Amino acid sequence: MDCNRFRLMLSRELDGELDARGQDELQRHLGECPECRGYRLVLLETAACHRELPEAGPPPAILAAVMAEIEGRNRDAAAWWYRIAVPAAAVLIMLLGLGAGVSLNEAMLAENGNGVEEVLGLEQLDDYPPGSFGEILVAATEGGDDG
Amino acid sequence: MRDDVDLMLQVSRGDTGAFRILMERYQKPVYNFFLRSTGSIEDAEDLTQQLFINMFRSARRYRPSSSFKTYLYRIAANMAVSFARKRRRRGTGSLEVLSEDGFEPASNGVGGMPDEAAERGELKGAYVEALLRLPAGQRAAIELRVGRGLSYREIAEVMGKSVPAVESMISRAREKLAHDLRAFRGKDEL
Structure with a gap:
């Protein structure tokens, strides 16, 4: 069998x-x-x-040792992050400050008419060469104003 | 009570509070699993500690594809089997470790007469010795089934085997245990 x-x-x-x-x-x-x-x-x-085998309780030292190990590890990781993050943040703030300074300067220039007219002498833009499109345009505009 | 998988997902994000809850929940069964796998209090303590530290360190790779219990015992079973291999290579016998660490069977509360209690105690001692003589994989399988109450399917997941393979492994372990108990009683007829 x-x-x-x-x-x-x-x-x-x-x-x-x-x-x-x-x-x-x-x-x-x-x-x-x-x-x-x-x-x-x-x-x-x-x-x-x-x-019927006994179910033994683990010694409390095991939990304590494991928690100390992993919390120590987390602290190490945090310390590492801190060592990297603080200088990085400082550099970032400097870069942002620089960027803000440039933007502010541009904003001030815009407020003053960009300063472009002065640079290019655009107050003389009416002096177009004879027969040019500018002269025709100015004539038409002035004619329109008169009419 | 917070779900194990949710807690483990929090652990995977570095939450040590969630980890503490899981460890408080599972350190006792894990410790007893190792105690019965190694027969040594000192080794069971070391392995339990190492398992939870490894679990925290590798938590970022955790994916909740199976139950937390099977995930945990998969790590434990692998550790127990590789520990047994290393010990075999070192030539340390389980039985010496057993007697050194005083891993005693349960209190002899069965039976009314002192002789019966003593006999029962001896039988349990013989059973523990037989258990520690099993190959590590069979010992893990029988402990997961009888000691930890896992189903065949869960053990198959833990050990990376098919359900029939697990059934066969447990049955063979029981044949050896039965053989050793009979031998202890002088009825070696299997």
Whole structure:
């Protein structure tokens, strides 16, 4: 008789993972196999021994040591970040300050008419060469004003 | 109670408070898993400590694809098996470690007569010795099933095996345990 298959089924039964059909088959086999009946009793004993093993509480020092390790690690990481972040922030502030200074200067120039007219002498833009588009445009505008 | 996976996701963002909650929740079962895997209090303490430190360090890579429990025991089972390999290479016998560290079976509260209690105690001692003689993988599988109450499917996930492979592994472990208990009682007929 091949008892190996039934030993696997006995193990499943012990774990509550044997289905109803398997249960029927196993019970039929146990009815005619004293060796498997004996084996089943020893299996039950091993399971009882395992369940009765003590559940020890871990020493509190483990939690303390782990927390100290990971919090120390986080502090190290924070310190590293601080060493990088402070100089980086200082540089950023300087760059922003420089950028703001340039923008402010441009804003002041814009307020004063950009200063472009003075530079290019645009108050003389009416002096267009004869026959040029500028002269025609000025003539048309002045004519319009008169009319 | 906050969900383990949510806590672990917070740990992956560096939250040490969430980590402390998870560790308080799982350090006892993990410690007992290692105690039964190694038979040594000192080794169980070291492995428990190392597991939680490793878990925190690698938390950024955590993906909640399975339950937190199977994730945790996957790390624990790998550590227990590689520890057993190293110990075998070093030639340190589990049984010496067992007796040195005084890993005693449960109190002898079963049975009314002192003789019965003593006999029961001896039987449990023989069982622990038999357990520590098992190959590390089989020992982990039987402890995950009987000691930690994981299903075959969960153990398969933890050990990276199929469910039938796990069933077979547990059954073979039980055959060896049964054989050793019978031998202890002088009925070595398996």
